[in-house]
Amino acid sequence: MPDPIRVRFAPSPTGYLHVGGARTALFNWLFARKTGGVFVLRIEDTDRERSNEASTRTILDGMTWVGLTWDEGPFHQADGLPRHQADARRMLAEGSAYRCFCTPEELAAKREQMKQEYRYDRKCRAVPREESDARAAAGEPHTIRFRVPEGVTQWDDVVHGETRFENASIEDFIILRTDGTPIYNLAVVSDDIDMRITHVIRGDDHIPNTPKQILLYQALGATVPAFGHLPMILGPDGKKLSKRHGATAVGDYAQLGILPEALFNFLALLGWNPGDEREVMEKDELIQAFSLERINRKSAVFDAEKLLWMNGRYLEKKPVEELFPLVAPLLAAEGLVREEELETRREWLLHLLELLKVRARSVHEIPKMARTYLADPVEYDQDAVARQWKDPATADRLGAARAALEGLQPWTVEAIEPALRAAAESLGVGFGKVAQPLRVALTGSSASPGIDHVVYLLGREGALRRIDRARERLAAATAS
RNA sequence: GCCCCGUUCGUCUAGUGGCCUAGGACAUAGCCCUCUCAAGGCUAAAACACGGGUUCGAUUCCCGUACGGGGUACCA
Numbered sequence: 001m002p003d004p005i006r007v008r009f010a011p012s013p014t015g016y017l018h019v020g021g022a023r024t025a026l027f028n029w030l031f032a033r034k035t036g037g038v039f040v041l042r043i044e045d046t047d048r049e050r051s052n053e054a055s056t057r058t059i060l061d062g063m064t065w066v067g068l069t070w071d072e073g074p075f076h077q078a079d080g081l082p083r084h085q086a087d088a089r090r091m092l093a094e095g096s097a098y099r100c101f102c103t104p105e106e107l108a109a110k111r112e113q114m115k116q117e118y119r120y121d122r123k124c125r126a127v128p129r130e131e132s133d134a135r136a137a138a139g140e141p142h143t144i145r146f147r148v149p150e151g152v153t154q155w156d157d158v159v160h161g162e163t164r165f166e167n168a169s170i171e172d173f174i175i176l177r178t179d180g181t182p183i184y185n186l187a188v189v190s191d192d193i194d195m196r197i198t199h200v201i202r203g204d205d206h207i208p209n210t211p212k213q214i215l216l217y218q219a220l221g222a223t224v225p226a227f228g229h230l231p232m233i234l235g236p237d238g239k240k241l242s243k244r245h246g247a248t249a250v251g252d253y254a255q256l257g258i259l260p261e262a263l264f265n266f267l268a269l270l271g272w273n274p275g276d277e278r279e280v281m282e283k284d285e286l287i288q289a290f291s292l293e294r295i296n297r298k299s300a301v302f303d304a305e306k307l308l309w310m311n312g313r314y315l316e317k318k319p320v321e322e323l324f325p326l327v328a329p330l331l332a333a334e335g336l337v338r339e340e341e342l343e344t345r346r347e348w349l350l351h352l353l354e355l356l357k358v359r360a361r362s363v364h365e366i367p368k369m370a371r372t373y374l375a376d377p378v379e380y381d382q383d384a385v386a387r388q389w390k391d392p393a394t395a396d397r398l399g400a401a402r403a404a405l406e407g408l409q410p411w412t413v414e415a416i417e418p419a420l421r422a423a424a425e426s427l428g429v430g431f432g433k434v435a436q437p438l439r440v441a442l443t444g445s446s447a448s449p450g451i452d453h454v455v456y457l458l459g460r461e462g463a464l465r466r467i468d469r470a471r472e473r474l475a476a477a478t479a480s
Numbered sequence: 481g482c483c484c485c486g487u488u489c490g491u492c493u494a495g496u497g498g499c500c501u502a503g504g505a506c507a508u509a510g511c512c513c514u515c516u517c518a519a520g521g522c523u524a525a526a527a528c529a530c531g532g533g534u535u536c537g538a539u540u541c542c543c544g545u546a547c548g549g550g551g552u553a554c555c556a
Contacts, residue, residue: 012556047555104554111553116481119552143554160485169483169552177554184556208484208551231486231549238548266492269505273493277504296493299549303491306506316519359518388516417515424515435515447517 005037007199009063009070010077010188012044013055016249017062019302020203020233020241023267027230028201029068030268030290040195041073046187048078062250066260066267067283072195077187080194084182087190087220088144088175096149096219097175099132099142100124104178120145120171144176146215153211158199158228158292165211173212185209189216197225201292204229204299228292231271231299241302253307257362259318262311271296280313312361320353323363327353330367336374352457355449372443373457378466380473384446388436393427395474400427401438402467411460416452441470 009025011017032039041063045051060074091097101124111118125147127135136142148171154164175186182190188209192200207229217224235245247253253263265281274281274289281289315323328349331337337345356369372378388394404423408415424434435451442463448454455463 010556014556044556050555100554107554116552119482163484165484171552174554179554181554183554188556203550204485205550206556209556211484229485234549236491240549269492271492275494277494279492279505298486298493300493301491303506306492309506312518384516420515430515432515439516445517449517451515 003196003198005032005035005199006040006195006197007032007037007201008040008042008073008192008195008197009068010042010044010191010202011059012047012050013052013059014047014050015055015058016251017059018241018248019250019253019263019267021059022062022066022068022250022263023233023270024201024203024230025063025068026066026264026267027272027292027295030287031199031201031292032071033287034290037198038071039069040075040197041070042075042077042191042195043073044077044184044187046077046084046182046184048181051078058249058251065254066250066264075191075195077191080187080191081181083194084187084190085176085180088182088186091146091175091219092144094219095147097144097146098125098172099127099136100145100172100174101127101135101140101142103141120173122172125172141178143174143178145172146175146212146219148172148215153214155210155214155224155227157207157210158201158226159231159295160204160207160229160297163207163210165208167211167215170211170215175216185212185216189213189220189222192225193217193220193222199226199228199292201228201230204231228295231296233270234299234301236301236303238301245302247304257364257366258307258311259314259363262307262314265314266307266310270300270302271298280310308361315360315363316358318357320350320357323353323357324350326363327366327370330364331370331374334367334371336367336371348457351453355453355457359449372445372448373454376465377469378442378444380440380444381446384440384444388440388446389474391433391437393429393433394437395471395478397424397427397429397434397437398441398467398471398474400424401434402464402471405455405460405463405467408460411456413452413456416455417450420451420455437470438467442466 007028009028011021029039031037043056045056056074063070088097092099107120110121124145148167151167152164153167154162157163173185174183176182210227210229214224233241235241241248247256250263254260261283264283265286268281268286269279272290272295275294278285328342332339332342337349342349352370352373353366356366360366360369400423401420404419405416408419420434420438421431424431427434436446439448439451439454440446442454442458458466
């Protein structure tokens with residue numbers, strides 16, 4: 001039986017869950033689900049200076065929100081310290097690493113002097129073993145550097161194909177700091193070996209780290225995993241997506257009223273596609289269609305406009321019962337409904353949601369649109385008034401509509417349109433000639449859901465009141 | 481500077497030598513549907529970075545150039 005596939009997502013807790021990170025996690029997750037593998041979450045907190053608990057929390061919350069559940073972890077890289085040190089000591093003992101007694105000041109001076117030409121000069125490679133041991137025993141501060149061998153390091157990248165680095169272009173990098181803590185490359189390799197990771201799928205900003213890490217695997221006598229490097233996500237200006245582009249954290253999108261399933265779908269399509277023309281795809285479909293081979297090499301610009309479109313599609317198909325808990329707090333916060341009305345008027349609110357969700361692109365647009373139906377008085381849109389009420393017959397048409405609604409029985413959505421059509425017919429005009437002025441009277445706008453639903457939701461009393469107010473306004477305008 | 485990676489409509493992308501008069505999606509414009517809006521349908525405009533090869537034939541393969549991105553830390 002082949003070894004099970006094991007992948008990991010390893011964010012550093014130095015901020016928020018960036019959409020780029022989320023996308024990396026997503027591809028790992030998809031791959032694990034597709035192959036029946038295991039998805040491990042590991043927090044890379046070896047840099048104590050920059051790591052903090054709060055951002056770990058934020059990252060975990062972000063992943064949970066977007067639906068990226070992990071099978072093992074979260075593990076903390078810092079907990080592996082003894083193993084990291086043991087691995088470094090082992091390499092030291094076996095000669096694949098050596099102590100470096102150069103001080104940070106010395107190195108900084110050389111760097112300053114040589115500017116861009118700088119590369120560690122391997123000075124301490126020449127320190128004899130006995131001397132190195134003696135100086136260390138005497139307590140002289142030192143780091144441990146990896147002794148980069150001659151030759152070429154290459155791998156068959158799952159995304160990029162054959163990739164190779166001349167070892168000569170790799171400096172003898174530090175693996176253990178003066179304080180005995182590991183540098184990223186050592187910690188990652190040590191942990192990935194320990195966690196039996198079979199596929200390392202990460203951002204392609206890690207490509208230059210890969211040969212170093214392969215060298216480490218080899219020095220530690222471990223099996224080198226498969227590597228796949230994902231293209232970056234860019235902002236609209238083609239630069240790496242960052243804060244100045246606006247929303248870049250997963251949490252930002254939650255705040256913006258984006259549905260997690262929409263972000264999930266959208267991110268999956270950034271740098272990957274199913275090979276056919278499907279775009280709106282549920283998780284199961286994505287898992288079904290996913291393959292590492294179809295991941296692109298080219299970095300992608302994050303198109304917030306298309307995300308909104310996709311969100312609209314998800315909003316449309318989301319059952320109102322599921323949408324309700326998301327919208328209800330916003331309605332309450334806007335003061336549009338009282339807390340208890342969320343329960344007492346639930347059916348009515350669900351009906352309203354049903355109408356609005358197909359017209360909204362984000363959850364947050366819904367309360368804005370709902371205001372018209374929940375708060376008096378109506379705010380008239382001047383353009384709508386000017387266009388739809390300009391006909392002198394408007395008052396009569398509103399009057400006819402009013403009459404039709406006043407005695408309507410039963411008060412159902414289905415009964416309303418025929419009644420209004422009959423009113424229009426009795427005036428000898430098309431339905432639109434009644435519906436449009438009425439729409440403005442009821443909603444203040446020339447755009448709304450179907451007039452039958454609008455009338456129904458407002459209720460007889462509410463509808464008549466708004467019509468009366470419109471007629472008063474018209475009368476006042478005519479008089480002056 | 482050096483080392484890597486990349487380059488198809490404005491954006492996301494299909495395309496693995498002839499199926500390409502380069503397909504789809506978002507956005508844009510028009511039309512249809514229609515009580516308006518949204519959704520939907522139809523249509524339009526819109527791309528193979530450039531230069532050399534290889535080949536009967538290159539978007540597709542190779543090499544350059546240009547441009548973009550990443551790395552070059554006792555950060556991850």
